[in-house]
Amino acid sequence: MPTTSSAPDPTPDYDALVQHFDEFAAEEVAPRVSHMESSPHTVERELPRLMAEQGWFGVTVPRQYGGMHAGHLAKTLVIQSMARASGAAGALLQASQLPVSMIIHFGSDEQKALLLPQIASGDTLLSIAVTEDKAGSHVLGMETTARRNGSDWIIDGSKAHIGNSHIANVHCVVARTAPADEAGSRSLTAFLVEEDRKGLTVERHRPALGLHGFSFGQLTFDGVRIPEANVIGEVGDGKDIAYSSSILYGRPNLAAVALGIHEATLACTTTFLSERERYGGTLSDLPVLRDRVADMKSRLMAARALAHQAAVMLDHGQSCDGELINSKLLNDEWAVESGQTAMRLHGAHALRGDYPLQRLWRDLQHMNAPAGTGEVQRQRLAETEFGPPPVQWSERLAAKTSLFRLTSTAS
The missing domain is CATH 2.40.110.10 (Butyryl-CoA Dehydrogenase, subunit A, domain 2)
Structure with missing residues (x-):
């Protein structure tokens, strides 16, 4: 049985991390959005270089390999911050994390010693x-x-x-x-x-x-x-490697991207309704519209709680495959539902090519298929209720997944 460390790792300063993530998003991501949107045939190459310099590709890489060792909640928060500014930036960062899980969980000692320091330093990017x-x-x-x-x-x-x-x-x-x-x-x-x-x-x-x-x-x-x-x-081992990477990294990562876009969608909508003049006031004064916004806010709060709680459980080495699957499923569906509400609240204004809402809506359409569609997620959840229980990857790989020293092999 694994042993409990007498000196657990300190909890990361998440408030400081979020402040840093948001500052980077405001200074480096947001100013690039217009160019990225106007040049759809171009791959953004400067942004990943800047993210690499921050060490974010190694956010879950253990310190012994030069990584941040900040855990899955920190990973969720940084992807969320980037996606709030740009869905593409969030997608870029989340996609960089999946292959890292392959090396951490299944790589040989030689592969870890070679690649993880390069990933942590930003010298090597994996797909x-x-x-x-x-x-x-x-x-x-x-x-x-x-x-x-x-x-x-x-x-x-x-x-x-x-x-x-x-x-x-x-x-x-x-x-x-x-x-x-x-x-x-x-x-x-x-x-x-x-x-x-x-x-x-x-x-x-x-x-x-x-x-x-x-x-x-x-x-x-x-x-x-x-x-x-x-x-x-x-x-x-290929099937196990693919499945575990999808559950432990892919699904929570995509939930984080959807969450960031969801937050941006609500912010865009409340700003529009607060500034749009109608009937001697603004649209935000109308109870029927406030009711719609309240629905968006409720979905967002629930989605955020799901995404963050699943990441916390993963950081603590708890069995949470179902929570990770459900987080991806509902963050996608709820963000799309709020996006549809936002499109209707904006009327024809939502269709303007130079208005951010249509970009947010288009970006949201990319969240369903990767790591399994909503139908696939439901099948996986149903498997936990019928027949023999499926492999719990969060449990099987807890020693290499958890942030805190709950087991003798976590580092």
């Missing part, structure tokens, strides 16, 4: 490449393959919707290493693929509906050769 066009959220349905060739592996296939695809230095790729009908859940393996590997092509950036400036593109692998040392974990 996670699991999704494919045909398979979508069906991880076991992927077709990208990796086959042994002597002491190396050769990867062929393609990955789609890869966050930070155009700016990452190393891609964490999950590929098929055995037929699904033979190996079942052990048919996938995770690999580190450096950006300069021969045969790796990063397809050109194509702008999407929202998150302008954020890179989420396609990677093509044509006989990409990598050494055995680039295998993450053990051969056959």
Whole structure:
């Protein structure tokens, strides 16, 4: 059984962190939004460099590797602050965290010693490449393959919707290493693929509906050769690595992005109603409109509580897979519901291309699919009530996930 440390780590100064996050968002993120929106074909490259200088890519990386070791609540707060200023900035930061979890949870001692200090210093940015066009959220349905060739592996296939695809230095790729009908859940393996590997092509950036400036593109692998040392974990661990990263990092990260956009949506709406003159006063004086805003505020408060509480539980090494899943599900749905209300309260004003609400609404549409749609989240929650309980990744990986020294191996 793990032992309890007699000298637990001090609680981070979250108030000071939030103040710093918000100042950075005001000074560095907000001034770039207009350019990012007017240049949808361009990938924003300066912002990730500035975030890297802050050490935020290593927010959950242990101190022994040079990271902030500030935990999942701090990670949620920084993503939330960035997303409040720009959904694309929040998406950029959240996507940088998923592959970090792969290294922390499953990487070898050599991989941790090599990559985690580079991530913490901002010298190396990682992406996670699991999704494919045909398979979508069906991880076991992927077709990208990796086959042994002597002491190396050769990867062929393609990955789609890869966050930070155009700016990452190393891609964490999950590929098929055995037929699904033979190996079942052990048919996938995770690999580190450096950006300069021969045969790796990063397809050109194509702008999407929202998150302008954020890179989420396609990677093509044509006989990409990598050494055995680039295998993450053990051969056959790919499904576990993908699932645990999605639950412990992907879902709370996306909840944080949706939460930040939700906050910006409410702020935009209250400002508009307070300044719009009607009937000898302003729209904010009308009880029927105040009732709508109260609904938005209620949803936001509940969404914030869900996101923060799930992150706190994760930091304390508590079993919280369900809370993480529910946080992603409801932060997305409630933000979209408030966004729809905001669009209606603004009337035709919401449709102006130079008005922030239409950007917030477009950005929100990107929150549902990643890490599983709302339907997928509901299926996962239902699994906790029927049949044998699913693997609790927050429990299984608590020693490497918790911020505080609740176990002998947390650092």
